[in-house]
Amino acid sequence: MKLIYQQMLAFFAVIMTTLLIVGLFFIQFTNKMVYETTWDQLEGYADSLMQQAMTVDKRTNTFTGFQVSMLSNSEAVLSQQKVHFAIFSDKNKMIYPLTDGRGPVMARQLTKADWQKLKQGKRIYCKSDHGTNVLNNQQEMTDVLVPYFYNGDLKAVISVGSLVSNVHANITKIEHNLFMALLISSVAAVIMSFLLAKYQVLRINRLRGAAHKVAKGDFDVKIDAKHHDELDDLAIDFNQMTTSLRESEDEIKRQEDRRRQFMADAAHEMRTPLTTINGLLEGLQYDAIPEDMRGKSIELMQNETKRLIRIVNENLDYEKIRTNQISLSKRNFDGTEALKNIVMQLTNKSNNANNDLILTPGPSVQVYADYDRFVQVMFNVIQNAIQFTQGGTITITAKHGYHETIFTVQDTGIGMSAEQVQNIWERYYKADPSRKNTKYGESGLGLAIVHQLVQLHGGEIKVDSKENVGTTFTISFPDQVASQETTPDAVESKKD
Ligand SMILES: Nc1ncnc2c1ncn2[C@@H]1O[C@H](COP(=O)(O)OP(=O)(O)OP(=O)(O)O)[C@@H](O)[C@H]1O
Ligand SMILES: [Mg+2]
CATH class of the missing domain: 1.10.287.130 (Signal transduction histidine kinase, dimerisation/phosphotransfer (DHp) domain)
Structure with missing residues (x-):
């Protein structure tokens, strides 16, 4: 099933379920309300009937009965509104209307349980009850039974009832309105769920379209996203992905x-x-x-x-270095002594280029490294300095820093631009391609190897260069303590 229909169905189901639940509660509530209003009304009739028709002997202060004329007047008026009443004596004898067979009698038969409640002063509300025959039709009634006391004694019970059909007519009207509202809401729900689903699917399709483009090799696609929801987050991730892909493609x-x-x-x-x-x-x-x-x-x-x-x-x-296939046998040795050897080996080359190769004098400095690899690193860097300097000076220093030994190789050679500096650690890189085929080989691998080796030692190599001014390489090797703290595995686990 297409996503748009799935979404529509989901939205529609949620909206309809909500509407149905609300509708059902509403119907129940109105039902109750309509009955309660009817009962209130009937109670009102009962009270006013009693007050009007009850007769009392003022001298003896005793209840004497009801004025029948008053009751029949009221009955005539109330029957217009389809309201009927009956009055029972405390002996459960109907005292009004008089059952002479002329008129209809609309009153429920009072049970023993009813009397018990009434004697306690409680009013009884009945939702529906079969009244007696009215115009030969069996009609349902809803009625209220109200007990009347005089001087604390139950004197009469009045039963006032209205036809259930009257009440139901009101409920049916409300239900009809509700049904219409439900119908209109359903149509609105369909339209709304379609629009909502369409909106969501559109956003997904946007992502899909972009993914298709990426699959075809276009890594420049970008999707607008505003951090609003998960789809926006996905779009942001997607944009990051395309940026990374573009970068790696460029790199490749x-x-x-x-x-x-x-x-x-x-x-x-x-x-x-x-x-x-x-x-x-x-x-x-x-x-x-x-x-x-x-x-x-x-x-x-x-x-x-x-x-x-x-x-x-x-x-x-x-x-080998790149794939960690070499093992370093690190030890402490005199770094200055090692540098002296390198300088000796390279002095000839330096002289050939009219350079001064100077190892700054100072106390001997201990370094913790693999001796052969250390020589390889320093030899390469110093050789580069000679290679890219003509008639200048190459100065080498060695000193002990905080938990590290720091070496610098400074030359006054051709230098490099910022962009060239960024690339020198990469394999095969030569800042000046025209300078190939020199006597030093220049494969563009020297610094790539140096970089890997220094990293393998847990050290750092930095370069500072300015075109036509010179270049300074700073190489640091951590001491034994620092080296074991930071790169314990880099040393021990590298096995051939
Ligand atoms: N001291 C320096 N002054 C100026 N440019 C330098 C210096 N050291 C390195 N470079 C630049 O960095 C590039 C890379 O150096 P790297 O040592 O990796 O390669 P290479 O010297 O060209 O070849 P080889 O593999 O023979 O060492 C050099 O080609 C050069 O352009
Ligand atoms: Mg080199």
């Missing part, structure tokens, strides 16, 4: 572009050494290389092979 695209670029770079990178090696091998095979150049050729081939191995290894290394 960027990654894909970079991967493609890297593949092209790697192919290019590999082709050069492979061509060189191939040429040299052919030269050797056909004795085209003079004897004194053979040693040099083999050395060249070795260098080119190393370069190839480096590219392959870096890729493998990155994947």
Whole structure:
């Protein structure tokens, strides 16, 4: 069944049930009200009849009876309104109307139980009762029995009754009106439930339409939502979802572009050494290389092979770190000493670029890390600084902070723009693509690996850079205590 019909049915059922319950209560209430009003009226008649027709001997202060003429006058008037009455003596003898067979007698027969109640001064209200024959028709009556006392003694009981058909006529009129109201309400309920259902379904369809667009790859769809209800919340979630999808699609695209670029770079990178090696091998095979150049050729081939191995290894290394497949064997060691070694290894490269490579002197600083990985991190960052600085200064510092060891590598090189800084941790990223194929390789993997390694240590790496001014990398490694508090699993659970 379509949602709109389900909703309509639900709304309609709720409205109709409410209407029916209210209607039933209303009918019951009016029924009671009509009877009570009739009884009030009949009681009024009974009281006035008694007051008018009762006769009392003033001298002896005793009740003497009723004025029959007065009663028959009243009877004539009341019968016009289809109201009948009868008076009984305290001995349950009908004293009015006199049953001489001329007129109708409309009074219920009083039972023993009735008398008991009446003697206690209680009034009796009867909803319906079979009266005696009226114009040969059996008619139902509703009546009130009122006892009358004089000087504390029950003197008479008056029974005043009206035809039930009179009462019912009023009730039927009200019921008819109610039925009409119910009919109109039902039509209104159908229209209302249709409009309500339509509104809800429209909102759902809006979401459906948007979901279809997303399924077709359009992630720019947005739905208006105002935080009113759950459907609005759903729309907001949907908008967030499309934003995330758009972002991840962009990210996938960027990654894909970079991967493609890297593949092209790697192919290019590999082709050069492979061509060189191939040429040299052919030269050797056909004795085209003079004897004194053979040693040099083999050395060249070795260098080119190393370069190839480096590219392959870096890729493998990155994947291993990324998938947590490496284990760190952390220990405390002298960080300054390790830096001195790195500086020694890189001084040559630095000199080639006319740079000053300075390790600021100071007390030796202890660091808690995996020695080889620490060297790898610092080597990469310092090598980058040399690589992107010409005729400048590279300053390295080491100090102990609060539960951490902090290293900075500052250069006065080409620097980076804010956008470039954002991307440097990504694999294959090179801020300046034209600077590929340098002697340092430049696969764009160095910092991606560094970042992963520092994170794996529970440390932090930050960069501050300004174009044509320089770059500062700040790397911190937590101390043993802090490291075990924050990343207990990062160290121990990483197993090959
Ligand atoms: N000190 C620096 N000054 C300016 N730019 C830098 C610096 N360090 C890194 N970069 C930029 O960040 C990019 C990424 O550096 P990363 O070390 O990851 O790759 P790479 O040095 O190009 O290649 P390799 O994989 O050989 O290290 C660099 O290509 C460069 O554009
Ligand atoms: Mg690098």
